[in-house]
Amino acid sequence: MNSLLIQGLLNGLILGAIYGLIGLGLNIVYGVLRVVNFAHGEFLVIGAYFAWVLLQYLGINPLLALPISFVVFFGVGYLLYFLLVPRMSKSDDPETSSLLLMFGVSIALSATLLLVFEADSRTLEFAIEPVFLSFGQIILPTIRLVALLISVLLVAALAYFLYRTQVGKALRAIIMNKDAVSIVGINAERLSGVAFGLGIALAAATGVIVALVFPAFSPFMGNDYTLIGFVVIVLGGLGHPIGALIGALLYGVTEQVAAVYFNPSIATILGFSLMIAMIFIRPSGLLGQRQLR
Amino acid sequence: MGSPDFAATASSQHRQDRSVDRLKYRIALGLFAALVAALAAVPLLAANASFAFYLMVWIAMATGMNICVGFTGYLPFGYVVFYGVGAYATGICFKLLGLPIVVALLAAGLAGAVVALLMTPTLRLKGVYFGIVSLGLATIVRLLISNLPESFTGGSMGLILAGANNPTHSYYAMLAVMTLALACVLWLSTSRLGRQLRAIKDDDGAAACIGINVPRVRLKAWLLAAIIPALVGGVEAWYTNVVDPEYSFHVLITAKSIIYGMAGGFGTIIGPVIGAIALVGIDHVIWERFPLINLLLLGMVIILLMLFLPRGVVGSLIKRRPQLRRYIA
Numbered sequence: 317m318n319s320l321l322i323q324g325l326l327n328g329l330i331l332g333a334i335y336g337l338i339g340l341g342l343n344i345v346y347g348v349l350r351v352v353n354f355a356h357g358e359f360l361v362i363g364a365y366f367a368w369v370l371l372q373y374l375g376i377n378p379l380l381a382l383p384i385s386f387v388v389f390f391g392v393g394y395l396l397y398f399l400l401v402p403r404m405s406k407s408d409d410p411e412t413s414s415l416l417l418m419f420g421v422s423i424a425l426s427a428t429l430l431l432v433f434e435a436d437s438r439t440l441e442f443a444i445e446p447v448f449l450s451f452g453q454i455i456l457p458t459i460r461l462v463a464l465l466i467s468v469l470l471v472a473a474l475a476y477f478l479y480r481t482q483v484g485k486a487l488r489a490i491i492m493n494k495d496a497v498s499i500v501g502i503n504a505e506r507l508s509g510v511a512f513g514l515g516i517a518l519a520a521a522t523g524v525i526v527a528l529v530f531p532a533f534s535p536f537m538g539n540d541y542t543l544i545g546f547v548v549i550v551l552g553g554l555g556h557p558i559g560a561l562i563g564a565l566l567y568g569v570t571e572q573v574a575a576v577y578f579n580p581s582i583a584t585i586l587g588f589s590l591m592i593a594m595i596f597i598r599p600s601g602l603l604g605q606r607q608l609r
Numbered sequence: 610m611g612s613p614d615f616a617a618t619a620s621s622q623h624r625q626d627r628s629v630d631r632l633k634y635r636i637a638l639g640l641f642a643a644l645v646a647a648l649a650a651v652p653l654l655a656a657n658a659s660f661a662f663y664l665m666v667w668i669a670m671a672t673g674m675n676i677c678v679g680f681t682g683y684l685p686f687g688y689v690v691f692y693g694v695g696a697y698a699t700g701i702c703f704k705l706l707g708l709p710i711v712v713a714l715l716a717a718g719l720a721g722a723v724v725a726l727l728m729t730p731t732l733r734l735k736g737v738y739f740g741i742v743s744l745g746l747a748t749i750v751r752l753l754i755s756n757l758p759e760s761f762t763g764g765s766m767g768l769i770l771a772g773a774n775n776p777t778h779s780y781y782a783m784l785a786v787m788t789l790a791l792a793c794v795l796w797l798s799t800s801r802l803g804r805q806l807r808a809i810k811d812d813d814g815a816a817a818c819i820g821i822n823v824p825r826v827r828l829k830a831w832l833l834a835a836i837i838p839a840l841v842g843g844v845e846a847w848y849t850n851v852v853d854p855e856y857s858f859h860v861l862i863t864a865k866s867i868i869y870g871m872a873g874g875f876g877t878i879i880g881p882v883i884g885a886i887a888l889v890g891i892d893h894v895i896w897e898r899f900p901l902i903n904l905l906l907l908g909m910v911i912i913l914l915m916l917f918l919p920r921g922v923v924g925s926l927i928k929r930r931p932q933l934r935r936y937i938a
Contacts (some may be wrong), residue, residue: 349837352737357663400916406918411737416867420911423864427904539860543748546741581752588745595734595742 319453324576325569330460332568333467334525338541339560340474341488341518347491347555348511350411351401354418356519356545357538358425363389363523363532365429368438378442378528382466384521393516397509422538427536437534440527463529470521471561478557487511491555547591553601562602566590629935630659634799636936641791644668644882645784651788653782660849660893662780665787667889670862671870671881672790673837678867679876680797681830682810683732686740687747688838688866691721693857695839700768700852705761713842714782716820719870721839723831732827751858770846779848783907786840791882793833798878806830838866868911874921879937883923 338356347355366385370376376384400417407413445456478484486507489497498504526541527533548567552559567587574583594601651661670692677683699721702713731742754762762768797803805826808816817823846852873884888910896903918925927933 352740400912403916409736412740413919415684415686415737415740416871417912417915419864419867420908420915422908423912424905424908424912427902427908431901431905482753543744548743550738550741579756583747585752588749591745592742595738596730599734599738 318475320576322572323454323456325575326454326456327460328569328572329565330529330568331572332565333464333471334522334529334564335544335548335568337467337470337518337522338545338560339552339564340471340557341515341522342545343549343552343555343557343560344487344511344518345515346549347557348487349397349401349414349508351404351414351512352383352411352413352418354542355391355422355538356515357540357542358429359389359393359516359519359534359538360523360526360541361429361535361538362425363520364440364527365433365438365523366520367524367527368440368533369598371440371442378440378524379462379466379472382521382524385524386517387522390513390517392513394509394513396516397512401508401512414429422542426535426538433535435535437532439532443529452490459528461598463525470518474518474557482487482587483507483510504605542588547588550591550601556601556603559603630799633936637798638795640879641795641882642938645788645791648784649781649789652777658776658780662783664886664889665783666845667865667869667885668882669783669787669790669841669871670838670866671885672787672794673834673841674866674870675794675875675881676797676830676837677834678722678870679881680803680806680810681827681834683831684736684740684867685743685834686863687743687745689858689860690743690750691724691748691835691838691864692842692862693751693754693854694720694724696846696852697762697768697842697844699840699843699846700763700770701761701768702880703847704768710847714840714847716834717843717846718840719814721835721837721842722832724839725835729828729831732824732831742865747863749859751854754858755854763853765854767855767857770850770852774850776848779844782844782847783841786837786844789840790837793837794878796835797830802826802829864907864911868907868914872910872914872918874924874927877921877923877927877937880921880923884921887922 338360342353342356345351345356348601363385364387367378367381370381370384371378400421401414404410404414404417444462447458448455449458449461450456476484478488486502487510489502490504490507491510494504497507523533544567548564549555549560550563551566552561552563567590570590571583571587574586578586648661648665652658655661674685674688677685677688695717698717699710701714702708702716703710706717728743728746731739731746734742755765759766797806805816805821808821809823809826810818813823842857846857869885869888870881871884872879872888873882892903892907895906899906914921920928923937927937
């Protein structure tokens, strides 16, 4: 019984790390652009299919597909920014408009995936030997540990980028005060493109990890991941990168430990209730600042 | 010496405003009456009224959404929850409790109101937070309903309302629901409540300062916006005889309500109705010719609307030609 609980906790941490990557991507885009990326989950699923296509047709190892997808989708996101977002910021209520716009993008993308790959779910046929590692009574799939390692590395790289490099510092400066950033002569427009590209790239890379960890993926699961991402960033604080990680670990552990004792839907209900409780106790999230609006 | 003159100008200005308001109101009323009359005649003329039925469904849904978005400024991404709860309330009351269908439909409206009341605390939230939380709540309700005992809600198979089938009666029931929705927005456009709501939407702090009870006024609109989709869900369950968790809580129902309303223009009275008529027609044609790319086109329509006509057709028209404000509510 106790080893089950520990297993639940460990799974929670691993999934929490993956959810953290989703929340991080959402929060960078929201923090910098005030755009609520409803299509984040779809880009994640596209990343999973990207890895599948690379493996199926070119024989490229998914672990290699991960950096490739990051670079490719950074480019896609950067271009998409200039196509979609600048027009949006002129509207009466940019935040809500962006939510609706990205909602449209989400529907269009999942429909495109459905047309190209059809509704059957796909599996990434890739395994690492040995398939399971056992520590005493606790058995964990090796691939999950690899996924955890990759997630931690990605987060570390991102933290280095945001806190130690010039561009990253400028991005955080935009999150704090966009007008001031323009005054000191930073090109906010280009940087916003970088932020959007980074968000999409993170989504796609997370998609490759998801394809490795979960047995199957299909065109219509994007929404579920977007929703988890939303829960996570509301828990941690909208627009706050570190908050997203903490929120994700909290959600992942709650969900997985609950899944040990109840059925999966109850686990999801509990996870979502956590978000609602947070909203009433501390509407700005764990690390969010109170918004003056 | 100037002050009596000023008072006279002000009062004549006021009278002029009133007459403009009345003209706009009459035009909208005339349009709606013509629409209701035309839809009432459909079953007498055509054998298959299914298209007209779904047209009424979406006019009612888009109008309900308009009460929420256009009058209060809240964008509920979990709007489908009211529709789904209404459908289930009708199914359970009719099938399991053996109540007459009229009572079952009233129960649907009541269920929508109860869910709306339970969600009232979320009205404290604003903008994006509100949208996300309402989506989360809708997911919770869907999961709860599909996890209730199978004898109660039929589990993932849903409920089949055998014995209730009466397409003509359910058609006119939907006509009544749509008429109710249209009457609500018309009433809101001229009533004190509607003006209070607009004041709150523009600036809730200022509205509170001039003595409007902000939470209570918001709650009234929220309840109206919830009861309409709940009734639509109930009547549609009666029309199709099926209630299942997959369709009753489908995100596309929220999506279409938003798109149709937005295409016409939230905040105007006739906008969402025009948007629904235009897009349901287009949707129908696309669905018949190219069933596969239907969803893709729906997504593209939202993207293009948001990029090029964020105020919707009617909203943009008013913005470009302000003189039309005299005629379009």
